[in-house]
Amino acid sequence: MELVDILTRENIILNLKGTSQADVIDEMVDKLAENKLTDDPEQFKKEIYQRENEISTAVGYGVAIPHAKSKTVSKPTIIMGRTLQGIQYGDQHTNLLFMIAAPENASNEHLALLSKLSQYLMSETFRAKLIVATAVDEVINALQNEEKLQGSTSTSVDTSDSGKYIVGITACMTGIAHTYLAAESLKEAAKKRGMKVKIQTNGANGPENRLTSADIQNADAIIVAHDVRVDTSVFQGKKHVDVPVKKAINQADQMIDQALSYNIREGNATHTTADTEPVEEEKSGINFYKHIMSGVSYMIPFVVVGGIFIAISFMFGIYAADPTSDQYNVFAEFFSQVGGEAAFALMVPILAGFIGYSIADKQGLAPAMIGGMVASIGGSGFLGGIVAGFVAGFAARFIGRSFAKVPKAFQGLVSVLVVPLLSTLIVGAFMFFILNTPMSLLNVFLENWLTGLTGINAALLGALLAGMMASDMGGPINKTASAFGLAMFAANIFEPSAALMVGGMVPPLGIALATTIFKNRFTLQEVEAGKASYVLGASFITEGAIPFAAADPLRIIPANIIGAAVGGALCMVLGISLKAPHGGIFVIPIASNHPLMYIGCIVLGSIVTCLLIGFLKKPLSEEDRNKGKSMSSII
Structure with a gap:
């Protein structure tokens, strides 16, 4: 073929x-x-x-x-x-x-x-x-x-007479395009200098043109260009350039110059352990957002499963999971134990563990999870788990580097005993003696404040959270609101979760409704896309609104924010809670305390967004509708 x-x-x-x-x-x-x-x-x-x-x-x-x-x-x-x-x-x-x-x-x-x-x-x-x-x-x-x-x-290793040998690894998120563009760019730049070059591509098929120990040993320069995690243990502690894939595509010559400057063949490199964090990341500062999102992404399935199972348990009766209650039901106890005692108990340790893993790879996982468990036991909760993950991750990374020069015969002992033992001691002592008490007091204050919110204060919080969710649809503002909701969810406060889901569902549903009611404001293609947005919005997939917002941001985004804020404010005022932070219409019947009222809040917010879009967007001519040329592109 x-x-x-x-x-x-x-x-x-x-x-x-x-x-x-x-x-x-x-x-x-x-x-x-x-x-x-x-x-x-x-x-x-x-x-x-x-x-x-x-x-x-x-x-x-x-x-x-x-x-x-x-x-x-x-x-x-x-x-x-x-x-x-x-x-x-x-x-x-x-x-x-x-x-x-x-x-x-x-x-x-x-x-x-x-x-x-x-x-x-x-x-x-x-x-x-x-x-x-x-x-x-x-x-x-x-x-x-x-x-x-x-x-x-084409050959897997290009030969020439410069005497220099460059090796590297490229890997993008899907392994289809950028992986090979970066590899080809590095190869072409190296060929022009008369260098030998071998690049391992971690594509959709898995690693191809895999580097060997001999390749690493003989290399004069090493470059890793990736947007996903790659195993750098093959570099045997040699210093290497670590950059995003697009930087290797567009700046291959500069990356080669930087890699050659490390003089790794002469042994002048700063040796590090096999599981150290990329050099380039250190220069650009600590990537807090990346590490936190890594932890959150692994935690969310535990939150979803735990919340839904607890909600199912309550369907048998508020006290049905208690063996001493007259309402006791063995299935209610099963769902309560799996959801509340297992899944929820693992939320904070998983969050902390994978923050630590993002910072220090495998060496940071165990101490960070233990630190997260200490945070959970000590009342620090979600926020304490975040701190535990960072403390354990950076402690493990520092200790690992400190022992990098011990003889190879003892490196295994360092990895499985010294690093986890010392870093666990550090994070455990920090959480137990320093952080848990003030952080638990802060959590109690937040819980009391949130549970005491009524009237205008509750409305303002609901409007703020839902509006943030709708503002950039998956961007940093959206993620900040989600993180707050997860923190409250871990503290068994479920009203913010309800407001946040309103903020995620209203934009695509409001846009879909607008394409149905105000068809003359949209191209025929947009009207067809609006039909899919009904399903996406009902499933809490906010991204269904992105194509419309990208095409006409000055009208669509404000309409999304206002509609979401109205729904979120009403949701908080009515005291609606949601024990499952994801799932949309599929979890509302079992996870919300007032499912019909909750659906009403979502519908109201969607109607507000729809009406605002109809008011802000001007009608298109029949010719423009058929051509697919929206008004936003000609104003």
Whole structure:
């Protein structure tokens, strides 16, 4: 199988009509649907935007490679789009776009073909041929010629006579595009200097061109370019450059210069343990947000399961889980024990543990989890767990580095005994003697304050939390509100969770309602997308609102915030609680104390958002509606 089998003539658009990122994504997804390569184009578009929200797929050189793996895709496919005037895609001016669509169960052969395209795009000559092509056949011929050229010259290790040898690892989130672009960029930069080069690519197929111990031993420079965690233990403690994938794509020469400056062959490097944190991260400061989100992401399943199971337990009666009560039911006790005594008990230790793991890898996991358990026992709760994770993680990392120069025969003992023992002693003493008492008092104060909120104060808090959730839909403001809700959830205060879910459900539901009632304000494509937003909003998937907000932020985002704030304020005033912070309509009947009133708050907020959108957006002409040109793009 060749690339032309998945980038077929029918999948090439030489003259994209769109003038914005949102427009061209719509146009390319429409082509995917037109060729019957996806059975749910709106879901695939959502997955494309999820990938864009993680990191822009504009890779430089006037190229963007939006991509996603999806169960809605029938077979691996590439849609090519070209715009000669260019568009602003992310923060880059872009002329060539390649939308890669891969099914969830794509074979290794297919994924390898998709990755080949990323390598070919590093060739300036190949890109130029695509830009000047006047017909689809010229694109196909350029692709076939590049396959022949690359096939005749590619080798896993490039040899030359400079005497320098560079090795590295590249890995992006999906392992389809950026992984191979970064590898190719580093290879090309090294070749121009006459260097030997070998880059391991951790792609969707798993590691390819894997580095050996001999490669590491003989290397003069090491570069790791990644957006996901990679195992750096193979570097045997040698100092290396650690950067995001896009930096290796766009600044390969600078990365090579930096890596060569470490002089690792001469032994002048600052040796570190195998599980140390990347060098580059130290220079840019402590990435608190990354570490906290790592812990939260692992904690959330415990929160969801625990909350739902406890809610099910209460359905048998408030005291049905108590064997001494007249309401006792063995199934209620089962759900209460699994949810409350097991899942909830693990929330804070898991949070702390994976914050520690994010900082110090495996050496930080055990002491951070133990510190989290001490925080939970001592009343520090969620906030104490965060502190425990950071203290344990940095203690483990510092101790590990301090013992880096001990003989190799004792390194195993250091990893399994010395580092966890000493770092656990540090975090345990810190939590027990210093933090737990004041933090538990703070938690009691917050609990009393929140439980005592009534009237206007409760309304203001509900409006603030829900409005924050709706403001940037997955961004830092949204995450800050979510973190507060999780802290209160861990303290068994469930009203903020209800307000937060209102803030997440109202934007897509309000937009969906607006596309139904005020159809003349939207293009035909947007009206169709609005139908999917009903399902997304009901499922608490706020991202259903992102395409609309991106296309018309000055109207949609304020409407989202105001509608969410109204619903959240009413929710808090009515004392509605929610014992499951995720799940949308599927958990409301069993996890809310007043499910009908709660649904009413969501509906009211959605109506407010809908009416505001109808008022703020101007009607489109029939021609603009059919062309897919929204009013926001011509005002």
